[in-house]
Structure formats: C-alpha cells, structure tokens
Amino acid sequence: MNYKKLVETAILAGQIMMENNAETYRVEDVMNRILDISKLETTEAVAITTGLYVTLDDPSINPITVVKRISKRDTNLNKIAKVNTITRKLTSGNSTIDDAYNELNNIDEMQYNPLYKDFAASLISAFFALLLGGGLIEALVSWFNGILMVLSSKLGSKTNMGFFIHNVLYSAIIAAGTTLLQKHGLLKFNVDIAITSSIMPLVPGTAITNAFRDTLRGDYMSSGAKAIEAVVIALSIAVGVAIGLVITGGTSI
Amino acid sequence: MIVQILSSFFAVVAASILLEAPKNLIYRAGFIGAVGWAVFLISLNYYGPAESTFIAGIIVSTLSHIFSRIFKTPVTMFFIPGFYPLVPGYRMYMSVYNFIAGNGALAQVYLIDTIKISGMIALAIFTIDTIFNVINRIKHLIPQD
Numbered sequence: 001m002n003y004k005k006l007v008e009t010a011i012l013a014g015q016i017m018m019e020n021n022a023e024t025y026r027v028e029d030v031m032n033r034i035l036d037i038s039k040l041e042t043t044e045a046v047a048i049t050t051g052l053y054v055t056l057d058d059p060s061i062n063p064i065t066v067v068k069r070i071s072k073r074d075t076n077l078n079k080i081a082k083v084n085t086i087t088r089k090l091t092s093g094n095s096t097i098d099d100a101y102n103e104l105n106n107i108d109e110m111q112y113n114p115l116y117k118d119f120a121a122s123l124i125s126a127f128f129a130l131l132l133g134g135g136l137i138e139a140l141v142s143w144f145n146g147i148l149m150v151l152s153s154k155l156g157s158k159t160n161m162g163f164f165i166h167n168v169l170y171s172a173i174i175a176a177g178t179t180l181l182q183k184h185g186l187l188k189f190n191v192d193i194a195i196t197s198s199i200m201p202l203v204p205g206t207a208i209t210n211a212f213r214d215t216l217r218g219d220y221m222s223s224g225a226k227a228i229e230a231v232v233i234a235l236s237i238a239v240g241v242a243i244g245l246v247i248t249g250g251t252s253i
Numbered sequence: 254m255i256v257q258i259l260s261s262f263f264a265v266v267a268a269s270i271l272l273e274a275p276k277n278l279i280y281r282a283g284f285i286g287a288v289g290w291a292v293f294l295i296s297l298n299y300y301g302p303a304e305s306t307f308i309a310g311i312i313v314s315t316l317s318h319i320f321s322r323i324f325k326t327p328v329t330m331f332f333i334p335g336f337y338p339l340v341p342g343y344r345m346y347m348s349v350y351n352f353i354a355g356n357g358a359l360a361q362v363y364l365i366d367t368i369k370i371s372g373m374i375a376l377a378i379f380t381i382d383t384i385f386n387v388i389n390r391i392k393h394l395i396p397q398d
Contacts, residue, residue, distance in 0.1 A: 022329060076273040077330050084327050111276060120270035127267060130260035131290065131338055192350070196343045201271070205340040206333050212375040213332075216382055238349045245353050 175244025
C-alpha cells in the first residue's frame, strides 16, 4: 500500500472540510477513518481550526508526519457532504485510494450559478424583514440593502480589504442609508426591522453554532477560536451600525 | 403569522443557497427553519424570548438529527441554515442602538437578552446532541442478532 498517498488523501479530505467550516470532531473522525485503512500500529490525526497534523507509524516503515496550515475560511456545505460520501465509499472498500484522491481534487466545481447565488443572498435580507414582522416596505428596503451587500462583498473580495473592515463599512452604509431614507424620504417604515434584517446575513450564525458543538465534544482550542470569530464579527457589525447611526443622527428621531 | 412562517422558510432556503448546501437538501433545511420559527412564535405567547429560543432550538436540532439520519448526510447541512432565524440579530442591533442613543440601561437589557438567547441556542444543541449520542451508544451496546 502506498502510505504516502494515504496520508495525502487524509490531509486533503481534512483540509477541505476544515476550510468549509465543518465541526472539528467530524474532521478528525474522517481523517482517522482514512488512516485506519492502513491497519498500521500508530495512526493519529489532530485538527484544530488553524491547522492539521497527521502521523502514521509502524515498526515496519519509517514514520510519516504531515502538517498542514489552514488559512482560508469559507462555508460550503456541499463540499462537506461530498467529502463525507467519498470517505464512506473509500472506507467501505468500494473505492481505491487513488480514485478517492482524484475525486477530492476535483471537488471544486460550484453547483449554483453565481448570479443565482447573489440573487438568493440579496433575498435573505428581504425575507428576514418579513420574518421579523415587517411589512412590504421594510422588505423592499431590506432587499435593496441586500443587493448593496452583495455588491459590496464583491468589491471587498476584489480589493482584499478583509472581513472586519468590510463588515464595518457595509453596516455603516446600511445604517446611514436606511435612517436617511426614513428621515428625508417619503417612505414611512420601521427602521429597526429594516436595519436588523439587512445585517442578518452577516451575523455569525455558523461560528456560534459550531463553537457550541465543538465545546460539547471537548475541542476547546477550536471552539475558542470560533467563539472569538463570532465575537469579532458581532463587534464589527456593531461598530458599523454605531458609526452609521452617529453620522446621520439616527438616534434622535 | 402565516407570512412570517412562510418567509422564514424562504429565508432559510436562500441562506442554504448562499452556504452552497446540496441542491436536494435546501427545501428540507427550509422546512426545519420554518418549523423552528413557527414554534418560536407560538411559544412567545407563553414564555419570554430566551425560553422560546430554547424550545425552538430543541425542535430544530431534533429535526436536523432525524433528517441527517434519513438522508445520510452530515447534520451540519441542516444545523447551520436551520438556526439562522433564531440568531439574536434584532436584540444585538437594539443593544447598539440604545447604547448610541444614551439609554445605557435599555442597552444592557438587550445585551443580556442577546447573551441569554445565544446561551439557549447552545443549551438546546447540547441537550439534543447528547441525547442522540446516548441513543447511538445504546444501539452499540445491545448485541445484534
């Protein structure tokens, strides 16, 4: 058996899952399952939010250790599901290591048209306005804000400005724009609902959920990192909204 | 209220698309989100927001675990979109707003509410995760014949 290839497959599977915000215990579980195929004495996989460590050892071979730094972070549930299916096929013996490695390398394709995805992203805000008890006007205002968010996140990733500054900027624009529309426009609507639903897509739901689940499993390194991520995102939104409200005097209505 | 539940369905579906969930699962995730929000709204008539979040969270995580077993997919597919409506964005915003407006006391009330609701989401996830773990263990312990 080609142990090097096996370790590479395990690392690649772990890397894809970690980059797409899978829970830490699931990443370790998947890597351990792949390593167990080798039936060697020592198989060890450690995953923390910022890196992966894998070791394979046996009296009969030289030990293999691979360290992988994880720096990209995104959420793509489809990739997690696919890695899960590929690993299941591999560990149940229905696929070879080479096949699995190739499949993992070709996992990148997107399943939604980018335009369709942007459209859905802008609609989240509109539906959240209705969900929170707003009317049609609030929904329309939030939809407009949602479109602004999609455009600004495109600009943000092009100029590489980092998520913190981007969140601050976007929430400031939203808060200021919505307040001005209420104050000087002809529309009468509930500003609180419009602003809240517009910032909803940015709110760190994924980080909060995963932080809690990792804590339960005892992965304190990862859960701590994710909890900090959630707090930082929440702070960036709060700072942005505060700036927007102060600039337009939104608090003195 | 019907409008709110329907829109929570579509909000969760849209969120699933943004998170690139597998195509065949987005409407199921939407269903979970809508049920969770409906439970939240109903229990809001009897309890406070924190308790209601806990009850809705229990429903969302139970359904997520059941769905993940039926459709043989990681439970995260339903968890992350399903909890979207319950995340306390409104209270977070109100806390900042009141802080800027100089209503320090009200800002604190909203801040504590935000922390309480986050804690309740955590508690709901803890509870149901543990229950399903225990069920799994029991299944392993019983010898199969």
